[in-house]
Amino acid sequence: MGDDSCINSRTLYDIVWTCLTTIFACIWVSVHPNMPPQPKEIPRPHNESAFSGSWRDYYVARIWDATSALRRRLKTMVVALIAPEIIVGFAARQWFAARRFSTEHGVSLTHGFFYSMGGFVDTEGYVIVDEKQLTPAIISAIKAIPEAAIQDKSKRDGLAKLLAVTQILRIVAQSLARWNQHLAITSLELATVAYAVVTTFMWFFWMNKPLDTHTAIQVCDKTSAENYDSAQGGLHVRTDTNQTIKSRSSWDAIDRFRGMLGGYRNYDIFELKNVPAFFSPPxxxxxxxxxxxxxxxxxxxxxxxxxxxxxxxxxxxxxxxxxxxxxxxxxxxxxxxxxxxxxxxxxxxxxxxxxxxxxxxxxxxxxxxxxxxxxxxxxxxxxxxxxxxxxxxxxxxxxxxxxx
The missing domain is CATH 1.20.120 (Four Helix Bundle (Hemerythrin (Met), subunit A))
Structure with missing residues (x-):
């Protein structure tokens, strides 16, 4: 008798587990982070004592550098969880930039996204993410790169996307069916439907963006990199590479927040060796x-x-x-x-x-x-x-x- 009464019932655990896994799956497959900082050469300490502070700092630096891509992805996912509409706006700005780059220079949309996410660099490691940097030599070098070469760097997971789509369809169909049969729906299930709808927009705008790509592509030599402004009648001179490069760490909280919303970004485009997590080309x-x-x-x-x-x-x-x-x-x-x-x-x-x-x-x-x-x-x-x-x-x- 007890078993028969539970045939058409569900538990609180079933509801919570289904909603949480659906939200996580939606965000996981939809978020396409920018190119993470390139690996750095961390010198080994001269002191051979395994318990010295220098060795401890060395291993901490190695771990921090090795997890840069994971930390960037998790940061973007947290923002997508708290404010998914911000990530949709970010994805839309990158899509517009990638589409414009693709149309103007006759390359694929994948090339445009790789450019927008900081995937192209010069031989000194400076990213090429602005129209002012696009000399004829750089454009020719980008055109020479096959789309397949960029896609090979992408870690797309078709199975994960299929599972996520299945979860989304399941939660939406279940919510509509419950409404049709006059069954109560929890606020958690409605919130899950909201996330499913919003993350669909993320997935649409980032459909052609390489996923979890960690290695940039060099497209120009030092000479062309030093003459970014030649087309405008000026010569851009970089600061000494030993000086501190202005990057995301120099922003204050307001600048970072405005940058996420597409507002003013306080950095020198010619001095970036990696793009910020929420960067999109101007x-x-x-x-x-x-x-x-x-x-x-x-x-x-x-x-x-x-x-x-x-x-x-x-x-x-x-x-x-x-x-x-x-x-x-x-x-x-x-x-x-x-x-x-x-x-x-x-x-x-x-x-x-x-x-x-x-x-x-x-x-x-x-x-x-x-x-x-x-x-x-x-x-x-x-x-x-x-x-x-x-x-x-x-x-x-x-x-x-x-x-x-």
């Missing part, structure tokens, strides 16, 4: 940058709208229910204010006082948006302590299959 066409920003905001609005579906879902307390509702509304509404502010046509045609209102809403909305996103990360798990009985009833898939 968009010299404002239309492309604005389009990427609109895509980012639209995805954020969609992400919040999916959470709004749980408006009437039962929560353990009234406070948690209204925290969920207000957070879902904030995540849906704040990006609208940013869209209005970014759209100059709307601002120019509106009264000055309305412009000020939108700006104030945006300034107040940013911290509100961050707080709301944190609530939407925590509340799905706190709500699991008290669930409706129908949550544990499994979908009757037989109702969707015609009986013969």
């Amino acid at each position: 968009q010299y066409w404002p239309l492309l940058e604005n389009t990427a920003f609109r895509i980012q905001c639209a995805v954020a609005i969609g992400f919040g709208a999916i959470h709004c579906i749980a408006w009437n879902t039962e929560f353990p307390s009234v406070v948690e229910k209204w925290m969920w509702r207000s957070s879902a509304v904030a995540v849906t509404g704040v990006p609208v204010a940013f869209l209005v502010i970014r759209d100059n046509d709307i601002l120019e045609s509106s009264p000055d006082w309305l412009d000020d209102v939108f700006i104030i809403l945006a300034l107040l909305g940013l911290p509100l948006y961050v707080i709301a996103r944190l609530f939407l990360l925590v509340l799905p798990f706190t709500a699991l302590r008290s669930l409706e009985p129908t949550v544990f009833i499994e979908v009757d898939w037989g109702k969707f299959i015609p009986h013969l």
